Amino acid sequence: MPRRYPSSHQPRLAIVLVVLVVMFMGATASRAAGATDRVPSSPGEPALANAAPSTLLDDVPSTLPEPSTPEDEASLRLDDDAFRAWHAEVRGDRGEVIDQDGDPFAAIDACMTQDMADRGAHGASIAVLNEGELVYARGYGLKHPEREDAIDPDTLFRIGSTTKMMTAAGVMQQVEQGSIDLHAPVTTYVPGFEIAAPWDASAITTHHLMTHSAGIPDDLTGAYGPTTLEEWAASRGVVQLYAPPGSFYNYSNPSWSLAGLVLQRTTGRPYRSYLVDEVWRPAGMARTTMDPAAVIADGNFAMGGGPAGTFAPDDYDSLWGGPAGFAFSTPTELVAWAKLLMDGGGDVLSEESASAMQGRRIDLQSIPGLYYGYGIMRSEELPGLTLLQHGGNIDGYSSQLYWVPERAFAVSVLASSPQSLSNAARCAILEVVQPELPDPGDRSTDPDTWAAYAGTYVSQNRDGDQTTIWVHHTGDGLMLKQGSAAPEALVQRYLNTFQTDQDGDGAGDGAELTFIEHPDRPGRAEWLRNRGFVAIRVGEVPSSVPMRGATCAPLTFTAHAAMPRLVGRGWGLDNLHVARADVPVTADDPEDPSSAGFQLDLQADEPIAVMEIRLTGEEDDDLDLFLLYDRNEDGAFSYPDELAGAGTTSSANERIQLGGTRPLPPGAYQVWVQGWAVEGDASTFDLDVLAITGEGLRLEGLPAAIEAGERVEATVCAQPASIAGADGPRRGVIVLSTGGNPRDVIVPIEWQPGDEPGPGPEPAAGRLFIPWAAR
Secondary structure: OOOOOOOOOOOOHHHHHHEEOOOOOHHHHHHHHHHOOOOOOOOOOOOOOOOOOOHHOOOOOOOOOOOOOOOEEEEEEHHHHOHHHHHHHHHHHHHHHOOOOOOOHHHHHHHHHHHHHHHHOOEEEEEEEEEEEEEEEEEEEEOOOEEEOHHHHHOEEOOHHHHHHHHHHHHHHHHHHHOOOOOOOOOOOOOOOEOOOOOOOHHHHHHHHOOOOOOOOOOOOOOEEOOHHHHHHHHHOEEOOOOOOOOOOOOHHHHHHHHHHHHHHHHOOOOHHHHHHHOOOOOOOOOOOOOHHHHHHHOOOOOOOOOOOOOOOOOOOEEOOOHOOOOOOOOOHHHHHHHHHHHHOOOOHHHHHHHHHHOOOOOOOOOOOEEEEEOOOEEEOOOOOOOOEEEEEEEEEEEEEEEHHHHHHEEEEEEEEOHHHHHHHHHHHHHOOOOOOOOOOOOOOOHHHHHHHHHHEEEEEEOOEEEEEEEEEEEEEEEEEEEOOOOEEEEEEEOOOEEEEOOOOOOOOOEEEEEEEEOEEEEEEEEEEEEEEEEEEEEEOOOOOOEEEEOOEEEEEEEEOOEEEEEEEEEEEEEEEEEEEEEEEOOOOOOOOOHEEEEEEEEEEEEEEEEEEEEEOOOEEEEEEEEEEEOOOOOOOOOOOEEEEEEEEEEEEOOOOOOOOEEEOOOOOOOEEEEEEEEOOOOEEEEEEEEEEEEEEEEOOOOOEEEOOOOOEEEEEHHHHHHHOOOOOOOEEEEEEEOOOOEEEEEEEEEEOOOOOOOOOOOOOOOOOEEEEEE
């Protein structure tokens, strides 16, 4: 069974912040149950051949179909220190086979071989175009890891998000014909599309969709399976946005599915057949397709590979995910596509449309000189040269396509690995184009100016789930505290982009976070962006409120923006806490979660306000975590029908949290820990489960609404009956619902026996505080 697997491209902070919010039991299970029913396709839309069961993603929340990753942005940088060191090492180690006097292809060959080894790819291929001519094309490795059939330059691979620029080309054709206005409301073409208040769906345009600026979270839940574009759009419900449409760039695959639906609705033709007839075949791409059956019939295809196993072309597919990244192609056809764009569009696009796709449609707001066109990344860092690119990462496969118009150069690298061979592709640029690499200069800023980033933020991830983040300015730098995690330093990568220091060694090793100002309110960060989530500033709120005895404690905070509706509620002071240490890991059946060798029973006699489960495994072990709820009260736990939530850990000391601030029903629960891939015979894990129950906290003096910048002084008190006879700490939370664009701030509360309020705003290290906020 394919599942979520660790990727060096996945932001680790997203794992720490949130894996899944457990809403009222049934949300996850109902998705899994409903997705197995085949709904009739839209008229004229092709049915899937040998499609994998939709439970590939619905059983276990997964990031399998990641048609692209943040590597797209990072791999535009040829001056990246890690890449330059890698390239120098390859040349140094392979000097005896590289003609240092002028054979670039020997060096490219060495780079391909090394990058394949680094990424664990059993097969790959490359094509290089220079001065408009194909000068190098080669296959590497095997089509199947256990067979002897060799890869060649015409072997088909899935290309993931490299598909996006071809979806854009289809849309631009309709723009040329006057059928699509890029700046008209998307509801002009998809009338039933809705988003949640405070915005209206008419605020989103096709331009927003194709520049990742619509604010739509990158949610791919349920991407595998036969759901059509029409059915997908109808089943989306009310979409919750990260931010107002057009605010900033943040990668979003569903935006491209919606763009594909705009194309399909406008033309009255199925998206897939439109691309074949109007984009790929006129471009001379005779074998590029989205049809797995056609790939199988062709015969010259590569099996996908990677930690999740080996995949045939027809092992999975997605009709609704297609516009975001499910095509198959070859490196030779992809460099021909790049040439078409460089030459002004050929028989597919007008010169104006080709230029628009490759232009500066939106600033990435990270390193100066990085932009996104329509389905294309653009870098202007190289003197006199423009570097254009898009990569793709999908289960078992990856692709990279770069081109430099000034040199009529292009390179495409495809691989049987979910991690791109971007180092090999960049190596080809260095060896053939030989660009001047400028000194990037000092991209740091004065820590005294970082006070503009400090504040309390509430993040929302791709599933719409929220958590509270505090950013403190210490004078020397920034500290970030996310939910229950210990504070971590933020290390500046460049300008307004930072990286978390997870191991405390002074170097960034976690996820990259970019602070973004509101265009109309400069001078203070409005958002904190990462592909996995976006956080919005809500004000200055304490990161904890310590209490002692039965006395009350002050709760003071300042609003960043007006809160026309402010509601506060206290939860907790009754706790259910179970801890297990050094539990032996069993190597369970990866295709059967119910085979989990560890199963822990929990009984909740009253509603659970918040639940947190922390699983800490050993490095190199993959452990899956499942929470089940006995919904039908039959004394048994049925997977997936009674699945309440799930998560994955793939290295030591990573937290997995499941919970929500809406009460979970009382009853019987069970926690499963499944050893999905276990490296050591003596492997163990630690498990810590905390459920906050009860309503032992109350808020006094909270106004019904507040204005921007207004300071609120309220009081939080412990109900006497909740702490009667207590001889140890009790935990709870205050939930502040801010109204407007719903952001619910969680303020952790720890009550301890005693007579006086505890000093200081920060909790002691190791205390469990719950960060979750309701949707």
